[in-house]
Amino acid sequence: MRLQLLLIFFLFASLFSPAEGHAILVINNLSVEKPNIWLGDTSTVYLNCIDNVSSVSSVYAYITSTTFFQNSTFQPSGGGRYFFSIITPTQFNKVGSFNITAYCTNALGENANSSTNFTVSNLSMEISSMTSPVYIGDSAEIDVAVKEGDNFLIPPQDVPSFDVSLDGVSISTSSHWEPAKGWVLNFDTKALASGTHTISITARYSSTQIAASSSINILPAVDFSVSDIDKTWISAGDEVTASLKAADHGNPLQMKTGYLSIQVDSTSVAITDLSPSATVSGGYAAKFIAPSMSAGAHTLKVFFNYGNASGSYPKNIIYVIPVSGNIFAGSEKTAPVQIRFVSGDTDKTVRTDSAGAYSILLPPSTYNVQIIDGSTILDIYGAKINSFDDAIKYQALASGIARGIQGAGIFFYGIAFDYSSARLRMPYDQSRINDESTLRAYVCPNWNSGKKECPSEWKETDSKIDTVRKTASINISSLNAAYIIGSPDSVSVEASLQKDTYNIDDKIAISGISLDGSRATVPDATIAASIEGTPIRASVQSNAQGVFSLEIQPPASEGNYSIVLDVSKSPYLPSQKRLNVAITKTRDVSIIGPDTVRLGAGESSEAQFRIVNAGQSDLSNLLVSIKGVPSNYYQILPTDAINSIKAGEEKTATIRFNIPADAAKTVLGGSFEVSKQDFVRKRGFTLTIGSAQNTSQASAPQAQAGDVKNETSGSILDSFSFGLPTxxxxxxxxxxxxxxxxxxxxxxxxxxxxxxxxxxxxxxxxxxxxxxxxxxxxxxxxxxxxxxxxxxxxxxxxxxxxxxxxxxxxxx
Known part of the structure; x- marks a missing residue:
């Protein structure tokens, strides 16, 4: 039992112990997608790399031929599958057979490898020969060599196909192989146009294609050309020479007049001479006389007919107009002046002689014209010149006089053609200018170049003054005018009053003369008079001698006033002058009284004298007196009542005559006087003294108001002061x-x-x-x-x- 348990323990220990030393790393299925590729193609390499214990850390490859070339890293695509691409010629630009060895490495540092082969080939083509030039109607041949690597593609095994185009348009060709030439391509030129063209050839073989191109010159079989026309600006009657040349399949052709005809527009022109050219090899010179044509653009055509070949050569020509004249219009200048004409490619300059004469031929056109005289430049834009007869006049006067302007030279331009605008740049001499800050440009629109004077007034015109370059620029809307740069002169008046004091009812009389800065008279100046502090105005113009006179109404009130005279005239600077005037009311009286007083010795009587204030002012401090009569003959009754008299008022003074008893019989001339500090008015009368038995009386009355400056007659009726009934x-x-x-x-x-x-x-x-x-x-x-x-x-x-x-x- 114990033995069985021990065997089971060792079995589990062996199964679950670390696998170190027992891993299995496998690389298989290494393959190349296209093992035979053309340079320019792309192919992909694939493989599987598996480790049943550890993980795969990297997969890479070495590609070698006779020497190490390149390594590449595989990219995973999942499930142990890896790949990398062979891209030619950007990443791989070798031609030949190559070995590729792939390596697979795990995390334990163990690796496995596998190898395979692939081939890179190059398809190339070159045009080895081509017929050029090719004459229209002939068959053209192009020889090309097509290679795979260093080996020619030779039929019957290797047969490429070809596409041919001329300037991008496909043309029909035939091809065949000749060992000495390679692939021979033929095409017909009958329908092709002459000239230099680009022919492109594309060869296709296997799965690739290659292209090559070249220039081809296609010429007419009979080639005719006009290399030159000795003049393209032509006047009627000019002899014109055309240099021409003809060839048949490139061989010079002997030219005959029968092969040629010439026309200007639709007018046929006879060839006056045809001879070998001295300047063009193999060429000829054909001469003819230019017919009469209108000025402007025309077409010259040279026609050629030879066998079945014909052609024409058109050439644009221009019949020109003569541009001539004498630019100086009574100018003080004698130095040459340049005149420049610019239109498109035409840029012609003519220089006058010392007398101002110039002459040039120009095509009719619209020009920009420059008239250049040293630093003085007139630019005329959009000048329409279709005919020209002494159409430019120029006058420069360094010593010209412009009334009202302190100037530095006058420039006149007369133009007899239409134009759109103009700009004048004029220099000025700083030494002749008093104050640059007052510089202005002036124009006289009706300048008389013969008399060298402006019959009208100089008018200020817009300008740009450059005080650094000492020039003025003026944009001109109309020529046929004179221009000057300068400072305005001033106009003033010398004037006086007829008298210093005027009565309210009098007209104030002013006379004087208008003058410029040099004290020369200024005609036609406007003198505007005004009385300061009042709305009273009057104006007048000075005459041809600068003299003027005017009358102005006085103010309605007494006082001292200033009369302001404003004088002006273009282009002068205006000025003012003041005159002082005193305005007063008239002080005058009229006296009405008896002409004769008759009394006897020892008698007495009263006479009355009426005093009328005939002036405009109230009077005060008046003194009444009798002159020419002994003081003991009369008595002036108290006169306080007539010490003052208002304007228009009438008062009466009473004189009591007391004739002494012992007075002798006589006739006395007396006067009744009213006086004030600044005037005396008198009324004469006769005092007749009779004998003592006569009764006092006053005779022969005449009541009338006379001139206060002279004695006036009175009336006895006035002294009696009775009225007659109506x-x-x-x-x-x-x-x-x-x-x-x-x-x-x-x-x-x-x-x-x-x-x-x-x-x-x-x-x-x-x-x-x-x-x-x-x-x-x-x-x-x-x-x-x-x-x-x-x-x-x-x-x-x-x-x-x-x-x-x-x-x-x-x-x-």
Whole structure:
């Protein structure tokens, strides 16, 4: 029993003890997916690696030929299955037979291995020979060699197939084997186009293919070409030479005129000469005269006919226009000027001679034109030149005068063709400019190049001043104008007032002259006058000599004012001048009083003088006086009431005459005077002193307002201050005392006049009476129509009319 238990124990111990030294590692099924592959193919190697005790740690392979080449690691794919890929030619680029040994290693460091073989072959092809050039209509041959490794593929065992294409288009070919040439491919060229083409050949063999390509030159059997036309810018009547050449299957062809014809557009042209070319080997020179054609692009065609071959050679030609003229328009310059024409590939420059003449041929087109004179450059863009006859004029005046501008030279451009835009770059001489910060560009749109003057005004135009390069750039919208760079001059006025003080109703008169900075007169300047602090304005233009005069309304208020004169004219800088003027109201009075006062010695009487303020200003501090009459003959009654008179107001002064009893009979010339510090106004009268028995009287009245600067006549009616009745007054005041007195006075006056006229009194008093009576009659008529209020005013300050009439009657 004990023996049996012991045997069981040893059996379990052997079964469950560690397996070290008893592991089983197995590698099998090593295989190559494609044992024979072409270089460029990929093949996969597979194997199984199993360990029933431990785990597999790595699987790898050595690939060798005569020398060690490469090792690769297998990747697991599950279930003990592993693989790796042989990729040619990127990872494996050898050709030949190779041994591959695979190794499998477990975690205990034990390994197993297995080996197998595979082959890598290379299929190659090269074009060993090809017919080139090939003439159209001929059969073309291409010889190719196809190899597997270093061995040619030779029929009947190894026969590749071929595909041929020309510029990617498949063409039909036939192939056969020749030991001396290899594989020979033939194709027909009848339907092929001439030129250089790319021919591609693909060879297929077994499971792979290989390609090769080359250039092939296919030419017409009869080749004709025109190598050159000696001129493509042509004018009618030019002799033109065409260099041409022909060959038959590459052999030069002797040219004859019968093979050729020439046309310009559809116009046939005769060949004037055909001879071997001196410059083209095997070529000929065909000459002809250019026919008359319109300016512009045309097509020259040279036709060739030889046997069954024909062809044509077109060439673009241009009939040009002559571009010529004399650029200088009365310019001071004599140095040459360059004119450049640019259009596409055309870039032509012509240089004028010292007199300004130039000439060039150009195709009609749209050009950018440059006129270059030293640093002065005019760029004209989009110039449409289809014809040209002295179409550019240029005038540069270093000493030109531009009124109103301190400039540094005038540049005039006259253009007789259409264009889209232009830009002018002009230099300036800093030494001739006072202040660069005030530099401006100016244009005269109607410059007179003959007179070298601007008949209108220079106008400021947009510009960019470069003070570093001392140039100005102007974008020009219209040419046929003159330009100048400079600083504006100033325009000013010398002006004065006709007088320093004006009354409110007077027009202020101003005269003067407009001048520039050099004190030269400036015509057509605008002078705008304004009175500062008021809305009053007036303006005028100076005449051709710069002289002007104007009148301006004064302000309505007295005071001292400044008249501002603003003077302006383009392109001058404007300026101002101020004139001071005093505005006053007029101070004047009118005096109405008697012409004659008649009194006897020892008699007395009162005379009234009416003082009217005929000015615009109120008057004060007035002084009333009598001159020319002894001071003891009169008395001025208190005059406080007339010390001041408002404008338009009337006041009355009373003079009481007291003639001494011992006064001699005489006639005195006196004057009634109203005076103020700055003026005196007088009213003359006659004081007639008669004998003592005469009664006092005042005679020959005339009431009128005269010029305050001269003596004015008065009226005895005014001294009496009575009024004559109107019809309306008589109706309302029926048979009043004044009416009866007035009627009596009128009858008495008329009767007296009639008697004196009848008697023809010859003495001086009678003659004076006749004159006075006549005046009195006219005044009576005017008094009848006088407003009642004026009559009432007189009535208040006069003696009764009946007494005055009686006094007047007694004096006679």
């Amino acid at each position: 019809g309306k007054f008589l109706a309302s005041q029926a048979l009043s005392a004044d009416a009866i007195s007035l009627a009596a006075f009128a009858v008495l006056s008329i009767s007296t006049a009639f008697v004196l006229r009848k008697r023809r009194i010859k003495n001086s008093y009678a003659l004076a009476a006749r004159s006075k009576n006549r005046s009195l009659i006219f005044e009576i008529k005017s008094k009848i129509a006088e407003p009642q209020n004026l009559r009432n005013r007189r009535r208040k300050v006069s003696r009764p009319a009946s007494r005055r009439a009686a006094d007047y009657a007694r004096s006679w």
